[in-house]
Amino acid sequence: MTDDVLKVTLLGTGIPNPSIHAFGTSTLIEAGGEKVMIDCGRGAVIRMSQLGIPVGYVDTVILSHYHSDHYSGIFDLLMSGTIPQGWAGRGGPLTVYGPEGLEDLAEGAWQATRPDRTIRVNDNEIDPEHMRIIPHVYTEGVVYDRGGLVIRAILVDHGDNIPSAYGFRVEYKGRVFVHSHDTRYNENLISQAKGADVFIHEIAAARDTTLANYPKVKVAIDHHASPTDVGRVFAQTQPRLAMLTHLALLPPDPLPMDDLLSELAAEYDGIVLVAEDLMTIRIGANISVEPYRHPAR
Ligand SMILES: [Zn+2]
Ligand SMILES: [Zn+2]
Incomplete structure (x- = not known):
């Protein structure tokens, strides 16, 4: 990777509904020597393995908020990452940045991982501290600033019952990647x-x-942005490349993609790319987006 490229890998682009095609939200940020995972939804370590990335490759995770589809994979990352083999081998604790409430997650993880930890410690396989989450509670502003990589938390509006939900602005050498999260x-x-x-x-x-007909679908929809909303957001921000993720096309009779995209297009006339798991985005002199299954690989 050339030194001035901000590399973004979409490990998961899904929602809570289990899908082999779209795992829970997780994004790997790589720039210079820095590597940070933002959110760790279901199956993040499986997506890493598909790319040949060891589970222990990242020791820093930033969480956007506490819906399960954004952190249920962290326990797999935490525990499996300690195993002293080439495919894991973190060799230290997991540093996690999160909104208020993170201590519950860190303390709960320490309790929940004890049975596995005890076996592995008694086998002299791991240092118990490697299975610890080191919590750092953040609020709006700079969360991570190291090696030229700056990650800023942006307070967003994910509904009245979620006071602390954040999107992120990721900057490296003048390249800018923004993820709304929820x-x-x-x-x-x-x-x-x-x-x-x-x-x-x-x-x-x-x-x-x-x-x-389905009041609970209305509850879910009210936490999120409609196609019209997203079109207005892109029209006002004019990114070089606009992308969609976390597509919640809710059952039992989901809105077709054609309808969703035409509603969005009424507000925004630029190019819109629909994300899928394992897409790699390289932001440098130009922007490239490479799907996982490209036949040239
Ligand atoms: Zn979500
Ligand atoms: Zn959410």
Whole structure:
């Protein structure tokens, strides 16, 4: 990798609904010698293995908020990462940055991992401290600043019952990647996403009949941004490349992609790329997006 490229790998682009095609949200950021995982949803370590990346490759995770699809994979990363073999081998604790509430996760993980830890310590396989989460609670602003890689948390609006949910602005050598994570239409995100090379935004939609007949679908939809919302966000921020992720096209009769994209297009006339797991985005002099299954690999 050339030294001035900000490399973003979409390990997971899904929602809580289990899908082999779209695992829980997780994004690997690599720049210079820095590597940080943002969110660790279901199956993140499986996606790493598909790319030949050892489970112990990252020792730093930033969590956007505490819906399960954004952190249920962290226990696998935490525990499996300690195993002293080439495919894991973290060799130290896991540093986790998260909004308020992180201590519960860190303390709970220490308890929940004890049975596995005890076996491995008694076998002289691991240092018990390698299975510890070192928690750092963050608020809006710079979360990570090392080796030229700067990651800023942006307070977003993920609904009234979620006071602390964040998107992120990732900068390296003038390259800018912005990820909305989970949010409704949000002016703070719009103002802090200006000048992005790549801006990836969540999106959710359901048919009017579904909303009328399934109140719980309405509850879910109200936490997220509609196609019209997302189109307005892209129109106001004008990223070099706009992308969609975390597509919540809710059952039982999901809105077709054609409908979703035409609603968005009524507000935004630029190129929109729909993300999939294992896409690699390189942001340098140009922007490239490489799907996992490209036949040249
Ligand atoms: Zn989510
Ligand atoms: Zn969420």
